[in-house]
Amino acid sequence: MTANQPTTGPSVLVTGGSSGLGAAVVAGVARGGGRPCVLDLQKPADGVPWVKCDLADTRGAEEATRQLADQVGGLDGVVTAAGMDVPGRLADVPAETWERVVAVDLLGTVAVIRAALPYLQRSRGRVVTVASTLGLKAVSDATAYCAAKFGVVGFTRAxxxxxxxxVGVTLLVPGGMRTAFFDEREERYRPPEDASLTDPGSVAAAVLFALSQPPGCAVRELTYCSETESSYP
Incomplete structure (x- = not known):
């Protein structure tokens, strides 16, 4: 994308929109004639409005959401694609790190949506939260991530x-994706080289499908993963 962004079309706020699934959603929204905007610690694609934001600071995330919504003239959609994980056994993961995973993945998601609600209610917009197959199936060495993503599942259903x-609400449950999400992990926590991971662009297409439903209809829950995803079902 370049600085030549559309000036009409639905405005969609994407958390984590500078990389991975978030960046794929931003690109898809723009291709479809929409107006993506981003909350992230890193700058997104050229020309995309953004506010630098640490989602672990929930009050700051709320303020950044309002700032960005006012900057783009309201919101028609929110996609909470930002997420992090630091796997390890509970006794081995520092408390600050464990709590940051929950703060970013769950509390940051809630904070952004809370702040976006007045804008979405005015536009009768849509929300897509991004959970994980590990929000449905618990595994060892992932207590923080499972706690956060199980929380996203319960929060979104409520x-x-x-x-x-x-406001239309969709819960997206993706499996492992081919992104930088696993890059900084210890080798034992990385997918094997022959792992079947989904392309983030394909998952983004599922997000856009949920956002594009006609008035009065909603895709309530959508699981998207490789046919051989080990964490689903």
Whole structure:
């Protein structure tokens, strides 16, 4: 993408929009004539409005969401694609690190959506939260990530019931993707070379499908993963 961004079309805020799934969603929104904007610690593609934001600072995330929404003239959609993980046994992961995973993945998701709600209710917009297959199936050495993603699943299901008829809510449950998510892990926590990982562009297409539903309809939950994904079912 370049600085020549569309000036019309739905505005969609994407957390974590500078890389991985978030960047693929940003690109897809722009290709479809929409207006993506980003909350992230890193700068997204050229010309995409963004506010630098650490989602672990929930009050800061709320303020950044309002700032960005006002900057782009409102919001029609929010996609919470930002996420992190530091795997390890509970006794071995520093408390600050464990709690940061939960803060970014769960509390940051909630904070952004909370701040975006007035804009989404005015536009009768849509939310897509990004959980994980590890929000449905627990595994060893992932207590923080599972706690956060199980939380995203429960939060989103409750939010869908709460906002029914005013804001569309979709829970996306992706499996492992071919992104930099695994790059900084110890070797034992990385997918093997022959692992079947999904392309983030394909997962982004599922997000866009959820965002594009007609008024009065919503894709409530969508699991998207490799046919051989080991963490689903």
């Amino acid at each position: 939010l869908a019931a709460e906002l029914a008829g005013s």
